[in-house]
Amino acid sequence: MNANTSAESLARNGVCAPQAELADRIARLTPEDGVHPTAVPQLYLIRSSTPTPCKPALYEPRLCIVAQGSKVAMLAGETYHYDPLNYLVVSVTLPMIGQITEATPEKPYLCLRLDIDPEEIAALILDAGPQAPSTGIDRGLYAARVNAPLLDAVLRLMRLLETPADLPVLAPIALREIFYRVLVGDLGHRLCDLAVADTRSHRIARAVEMLRQQYLQPLSIDDLAQSVHMSTSSLHHQFKAVTTMSPLQFQKQLRLHEARRLMLIDGIEAVAAAHKVGYESASQFSREYKRLFGAPPRSEIGQVRSTRLG
Template sequence: MQISRINPNNVSGSQALAALPFDLQVQELVQRIEQFTKYEGFTDTAIDAVQLIRADHPTTGTLTVYEPSVCIIAQGQKQAVLGNEILRYDPANYLVASVDVPVMGQVLEATPEKPYLCFRLALDTQQISYLLLAGGDEIRKTASIKAPPRRGLFVSKANATLLDAVLRLMRLLETPADIPVLAPLLMREIIYRLLQGEQGETLAQIALAGSHAQQIGKVINTLKRDYHKNLRIDDLAREACMSSSSLHAHFKTITNMTPLQYQKQLRLQEARRLLFAEQLDAATVSHRVGYESPSQFNREYHRLFGLPPVRDIARLRSSNALFGQA
């Protein structure tokens, strides 16, 4: 693919934006992701927080935990299922996870000629907090600890201002010596653009000390760490400084599931990963992830993934399933 190139050393960000319309920005992002993703799967880059994803074919639904990040598709389409809610995103829409959420992800559009290509940037809560303090009234007004929590996974319309910052970050991969100095500035700019977006308040909440979103974030961290243990709701509520009923309500608003449903999805995701990656039987795996009854494990596994463990793993291996985010 040949597109007109702009030397980022010769033009300012605003000039580059004026010279490169949105559709050409998308074309350049396709070209740059293809340059660094010769094979299907997940590609780490010289910028620690940036990961690139490629799929040459549609995939089956794969349960994974989306960590705080922004996912920007350059080509293809994907859907993320959170509880009973379906979010679809493509080059016109980006997806943001403001907290860790178990999601069933599936690439919908991809061919070897036009592969699914995605840019993923991990989001740093400390950077969000810094920008809320330094970003002026237009950013600070989006944040309030009294604001009700919102869903921790959302899709928003992409725009040329955001893609301009993403492209300038991607261009640094060709000049590695510039990455230590310039990459942090550009990642901060991308977060700033997200905070300016239509759902900036949702992202801001997770960085506010004392907000419901941050309190739920603490509970999520506990569930991730101790997913294999029998946890009591009353203990989780005390950790969040909430009543049990408030914890249930706010947790479900943010994750679209209860704390116990969240823990169950974490257990089953880890079980699926172990079965896929290691030569273990289902009974051994069920005990490792916290189930006391292998039969209960088999029932819940079948209910979530549509097949019993052995058949599901055989299907995944035959389809070269992609495990991971974005």
């Protein structure tokens, strides 16, 4: 599909009218592959004309709604599919592997991403009233079924991009409805638990955020547990339930992703990047980098740059 593809032609091909309109609007606003910011600060549009290899990436809290094509997110052997029928919610920062599995130049992968602000979710929960109680502690991400009310709210937000003067007043209302629909939708209690103060999931979300902000500092599990009012053993167990990894493994992945960003974006050499993120041994850094990204630092960064240039 190209930027001139109409919603009507998509509908004729068996795609429901709201999905066809969403795909058409995203296509017209994404003239080339990549991640495209919009006039709504937390809204991004994504396009890819080809499937992608598996790529480790750091997923911040977000809602992803696919209009066309499909993608998978993988976390410790668990696979989450999202496509026009299923959206993805990432409720805490997570190092994962992503792969676009369905995309062609004629029908590219088209996706809408909304960054999640936990404070906004907490305020919305207060107004919406108590949701269904959780039966336990869950992963910090999930895929759920797209429904008509959610899709309608998303389309109202997308239509507002055509009238920038309306955005300051109406975009917050549309965003609020979108996240409300997610909260009351399938598995919405998982997002709710992570935003409501003093739940076990919320304490783990706080621990994740503390590691996110202080990943360069030496990690004391006892201090981290005390900061979120948990025992050390409970923190270990529940942190792994949400993220699939221990706090130490989580910190290591944060450091490796930051080192990769320093090399790729800032042009820093591998040894300097390793030192900046807390590695004393360059060889250890190279081994762990290769284990996560599939190749040693210099080689992997070179591959990425050559792909972008190509």
